[in-house]
Amino acid sequence: MEIVRTVRELRTRLAREPRVACVPTMGNIHEGHLRLVRIAQQHAPFTVTTIFVNRLQFIQGEDFEKYPRTFEDDCAKLEAAGCDLVFHPDEAEMYPEPQLFYVEPPAVANKLEGRFRPGHFRGVATVVLKLFNTVQPQVAVFGKKDYQQIHIVRAMVSQFALPLQIVEAETYRATDGLALSSRNRYLTADERREAPRLHEALSQVKAAVESGDRNFEALEFAADALLARHGWHVDYVVVRSRRTLMQPEPGEKELVALGAARLGATRLIDNLEILSP
């Protein structure tokens, strides 16, 4: 597996590859990322994983400094999964001068995660556009765990007519239901035992809606109460339209339950798609 750290070297190397699939990550590679790599391999003969912890998407007081950086270990896992190339620029390479141009995402970026992490999606969209311009892949693979992120990236690709296909991958879960995330490593042993309850709360909402209950507010309230009873601090549990991430229209069937809550010092997010009858 090749490791490339500069844009110039990357461009030269990729000029030989007619079709590239890219998996953008911030590293701390786990099985969820490796699944994305395997999906990428089904879409192109050459797979690039990018590893870059993007300062622009962390808001003040978040874990930018302590975000796990495990490059050696990441490379071993990616190589074993058959990834062809890792692009690992440092900050000076990605942002050689202060970034003055940003991708300004639409209003949906200020809802849900954006309400609690103002500016987060502006930072995500900006770095993703920059990574797309750098790698110039034909395909990019994103996990559905970051549901709002994928929604915004898809819209950006469509609105800017970027010449690549976005492939969405199902969330990879531990056997107890917890969605895999680099931030799970912040959980204490007790918190790790409690953590699957976010998935459980969303599953209850999904089951109720799929059996015909459209009293979303009551279902959201019950999920919130379940989590609060077990010591969580809930930012939101909501049912939204999959198409817009806004309140569902009457009778709209393709929905998604989205949740974000803090357990001790760790903030977890998760979602479940719902098909209402």
Ligand code: PAF
């Ligand atoms: O999902 C992530 O890991 C990041 O938000 C991404 C897409 C790599 C941009 O930094």
